[in-house]
Structure formats: C-alpha cells, structure tokens
Amino acid sequence: MIVLDTQAWLWWxxxxxxxxxxxxxxxERAEKSGGIRVSVISVWEVAVKTQSGKLALPMELDxxxxxxxxxxxxIVEPLCAADAIESTRLPGTFHKDPADRIIMALSRRHGxxxxxxxxxxxxxxxxxxxx
Numbered sequence: 858m859i860v861l862d863t864q865a866w867l868w869w870x871x872x873x874x875x876x877x878x879x880x881x882x883x884x885e886r887a888e889k890s891g892g893i894r895v896s897v898i899s900v901w902e903v904a905v906k907t908q909s910g911k912l913a914l915p916m917e918l919d920x921x922x923x924x925x926x927x928x929x930x931x932i933v934e935p936l937c938a939a940d941a942i943e944s945t946r947l948p949g950t951f952h953k954d955p956a957d958r959i960i961m962a963l964s965r966r967h968g969x970x971x972x973x974x975x976x977x978x979x980x981x982x983x984x985x986x987x988x
Contacts, residue, residue, distance in 0.1 A: 879987055
C-alpha cells in the first residue's frame with residue numbers, strides 16, 4: 858500500500874511521465890497488490906485550487922472526482938479523528954501546512970510510504986517517502 862500526496866495524485870491521473878521512475882513503479886505495484894490511498898484533504902486541495910483558478914482540470918470538478926474514483930485500487934480515505942490528532946503531534950519539526958500534516962499522519966497510520974515530490978516532506982525523517 859502507498860499514500861499519494863495531492864501533486865503525485867494529480868500527476869498519476871493526468872501526466873504519469875512527471876512521476877519519478879521509483880514513484881511510478883511504486884504506484885504500479887500498489888495498483889496490483891495493496892492499494893493506493895489518497896486523503897480526502899487532497900480532494901479539498903484540488904477543489905480549492907480549481908475554484909481559485911490555480912489549477913485547471915480537463916473537466917468539471919465533480920466529473921473529475923468521479924473519474925478519479927474509478928482508478929484501480931484507489932481508496933479516498935475520509936478524514937478521521939486519529940489523523941487529525943496525529944497531525945498536531947508529528948514528531949520532530951515540520952512546517953504548519955495542515956493538508957501536508959494530515960497526509961503524513963495518514964501515511965504513518967497505515968505504515969505506508971508516501972509518494973511525494975515535496976522536498977520538505979522527503980526531508981522529514983519520521984515518514985517513509987518514495988520519489
């Protein structure tokens with residue numbers, strides 16, 4: 858199982874060539890064997906960026922989301938209290954972006970690698986990352 862951050866999820870859906878070789882291989886393995894998790898906070902990030910004009914999707918947001926759900930082995934994880942609490946208790950020092958913190962808490966809860974191109978997350982020693 859793996860967890861995709863928001864950017865990795867968008868690239869996987871729309872331009873997989875932007876994923877690193879390791880990230881693409883991890884996604885392909887997860888499609889076959891253990892599943893891919895995406896936090897509902899990523900859905901929120903996509904919606905916010907779409908509404909603000911910072912992200913252009915190839916279709917309306919509702920249709921995009923329904924198509925996203927059709928990808929093999931994809932599970933959109935609801936925000937749970939455990940992840941919300943854990944996001945405030947991440948060990949060590951990390952920036953305050955609540956979406957990143959919730960995604961990291963989800964990854965830690967599942968003991969799953971987090972696929973991310975974000976250098977700040979990749980430098981954080983308390984979550985396994987793939988890139």
